[in-house]
Amino acid sequence: MTSPIEPGHGATLSDRADALEHQMIADLDRRVVKSVIYTAGDRDPTQAVPPPPGAGHFMMGDDPRLAKMPENPTLFDFFKHRFGPANHVLQSATHALKAGQSEKIVLACLLHDISVAGFIRGDHGYWGAQMIAAYVDEEVSWAIKYHQALRFFADESVGYAYPEAYIRYFGDAYEPEPYIKRDYEYARNHKWYMSSRSITLHDVYSFDPNAKVSLDDFVDIIGRNFRQPKEGLGFDNSPSAHIWRTIIWPTKFL
Numbered sequence: 001m002t003s004p005i006e007p008g009h010g011a012t013l014s015d016r017a018d019a020l021e022h023q024m025i026a027d028l029d030r031r032v033v034k035s036v037i038y039t040a041g042d043r044d045p046t047q048a049v050p051p052p053p054g055a056g057h058f059m060m061g062d063d064p065r066l067a068k069m070p071e072n073p074t075l076f077d078f079f080k081h082r083f084g085p086a087n088h089v090l091q092s093a094t095h096a097l098k099a100g101q102s103e104k105i106v107l108a109c110l111l112h113d114i115s116v117a118g119f120i121r122g123d124h125g126y127w128g129a130q131m132i133a134a135y136v137d138e139e140v141s142w143a144i145k146y147h148q149a150l151r152f153f154a155d156e157s158v159g160y161a162y163p164e165a166y167i168r169y170f171g172d173a174y175e176p177e178p179y180i181k182r183d184y185e186y187a188r189n190h191k192w193y194m195s196s197r198s199i200t201l202h203d204v205y206s207f208d209p210n211a212k213v214s215l216d217d218f219v220d221i222i223g224r225n226f227r228q229p230k231e232g233l234g235f236d237n238s239p240s241a242h243i244w245r246t247i248i249w250p251t252k253f254l
């Protein structure tokens with residue numbers, strides 16, 4: 001017999017992923033409704049959200065499919081339980097450290113893509129900056145915000161060329177949107193331009209599988225430069241506390 005998570009021959013990968021997800025949700029005894037933003041594009045966001053599979057009450061609080069977060073979660077807990085593989089940011093921060101950059105820049109490199117790793121990809125520089133603004137020197141969050149735009153513009157004077165990878169990712173006819181151009185122009189003339197530019201310089205795409213990088217190497221730098229709230233990220237009433245809570249409870253019904 002074919003189980004619900006093993007559809008018969010001919011099922012596409014996406015059918016199988018859907019079946020697996022439905023089975024996991026059925027096992028939960030909770031009804032999980034995804035936010036419109038999670039599925040917009042795959043479905044028309046102006047149409048009613050389809051009724052969720054599963055049974056029981058709607059999901060509130062901890063989603064049992066995810067690792068439970070401590071009551072006062074730290075940045076390390078998010079790296080461990082909610083962010084995807086950190087190799088890219090660890091390698092960037094290591095690169096910055098070896099280049100003799102200041103702790104502020106090393107921290108900026110370490111956190112520059114946390115939105116991609118754990119929240120939202122599109123406009124990740126802006127989201128990432130907002131997530132950490134309350135806990136770091138303003139220059140760090142500023143640099144992260146503007147790396148979003150600077151990535152797309154070469155600066156030969158410091159050896160930054162338009163990334164090869166972007167031609168593969170977006171095609172050679174791709175042009176950044178007007179707001180990205182506007183923010184690039186603004187950042188280029190700002191006193192912290194080089195801080196943000198440094199993120200792009202250390203933003204290495206290729207990962208050496210033999211490189212040994214670990215968050216443990218950055219514990220001290222984080223300790224000195226990231227003001228971890230004693231209530232935990234998500235519960236200190238900062239302007240971005242709700243973003244951290246959404247990462248803790250991504251499937252909360254309301």
Ligand SMILES: [Fe+2]
Binds near residue numbers: 112113147148
């Ligand atoms: Fe980035």
Ligand SMILES: [Fe+2]
Binds near residue numbers: 088204
């Ligand atoms: Fe990056």
